[in-house]
Amino acid sequence: xxxKRRRTxxxxxxxxxxxxxxxxxxxxxxxxxxxxxxxxxGTDAALxxxxxxxxxxxSQRLSSVSITPST
Amino acid sequence: MPNVTEGCVADAATGVRLAxxxxxxxxxELTSLAVQGDRTAIESxxxxxxxxxxxxxxARLGRVSGQYHIADxxxxxxxxxxxxALPRYRDMGRPFASFVxxxxxxxxxxxxxxxxxxxxxxxxxxxxxxxxxxxxxxVVRYIEAQxxxxxxxxxxxxxxxxxxxxxxxxxxxxETGNVLGMTPGAVRVAQHRALARLRQLAELESxx
Numbered sequence: 001x002x003x004k005r006r007r008t009x010x011x012x013x014x015x016x017x018x019x020x021x022x023x024x025x026x027x028x029x030x031x032x033x034x035x036x037x038x039x040x041x042g043t044d045a046a047l048x049x050x051x052x053x054x055x056x057x058x059s060q061r062l063s064s065v066s067i068t069p070s071t
Numbered sequence: 072m073p074n075v076t077e078g079c080v081a082d083a084a085t086g087v088r089l090a091x092x093x094x095x096x097x098x099x100e101l102t103s104l105a106v107q108g109d110r111t112a113i114e115s116x117x118x119x120x121x122x123x124x125x126x127x128x129x130a131r132l133g134r135v136s137g138q139y140h141i142a143d144x145x146x147x148x149x150x151x152x153x154x155x156a157l158p159r160y161r162d163m164g165r166p167f168a169s170f171v172x173x174x175x176x177x178x179x180x181x182x183x184x185x186x187x188x189x190x191x192x193x194x195x196x197x198x199x200x201x202x203x204x205x206x207x208x209x210v211v212r213y214i215e216a217q218x219x220x221x222x223x224x225x226x227x228x229x230x231x232x233x234x235x236x237x238x239x240x241x242x243x244x245x246e247t248g249n250v251l252g253m254t255p256g257a258v259r260v261a262q263h264r265a266l267a268r269l270r271q272l273a274e275l276e277s278x279x
């Protein structure tokens with residue numbers, strides 16, 4: 001019989017089992033890398049799309065503003 | 072009235088970094104000085120927050136006629152609203168970023184509701200050669216980015232906000248949690264589920 005380690009079920013932040021905890025940690029590291037604009041290898045469709053969105057958002061020079069209070 | 076000058080967030084390396092605990096404490100101190108009217112602190116505070124706000128607005132609103140003018144205008148409105156609200160801001164223990172992104176979220180919602188699609192001025196002709204990606208790469212990137220926006224729009228609101236704040240605006244799990252009223256642990260679990268849902272949507276579309 002396989003015993004799974006469980007935290008309180010149903011609460012935000014709870015993990016179903018050790019595998020889930022590992023997956024959550026890996027996802028966090030991948031999103032950190034994307035947020036730092038690091039290139040990610042692999043074929044994950046969701047990460048590729050988020051990477052494309054990040055690249056598109058960062059690609060265009062701003063025609064807008066920086067704001068400083070008037071003197 | 073605030074002075075408005077040209078700026079740029081194209082250099083992602085200078086605009087995106089994940090905050091550390093000491094950054095948060097520096098930002099709190101900076102916010103405190105800005106609230107008291109310290110001009111240098113206000114400029115520095117907005118300088119730190121503005122790139123994140125611009126990215127957030129661009130990710131949520133997308134391009135119109137190939138440009139980010141409307142998203143950038145909304146980001147400008149957010150910065151002006153933050154500047155106007157600064158004297159009334161009271162530190163209630165939550166980071167200043169949560170206050171800023173609260174305003175940004177409302178401004179984006181207003182823009183989406185009005186969905187104004189007015190004439191958009193074109194960029195000035197460049198003086199030199201364009202060092203950016205070529206037309207084909209630009210189109211592919213544009214299509215993929217729009218596809219990402221379409222799929223993100225199909226996620227529950229919290230999951231969409233979470234991924235945009237975390238990845239596009241570059242907030243840490245702790246900062247994202249402060250904005251959305253979640254613990255960092257809850258953010259990590261929710262972002263994992265959001266990414267899984269996004270993956271599922273992308274795979275379903277590729278099959279259809």
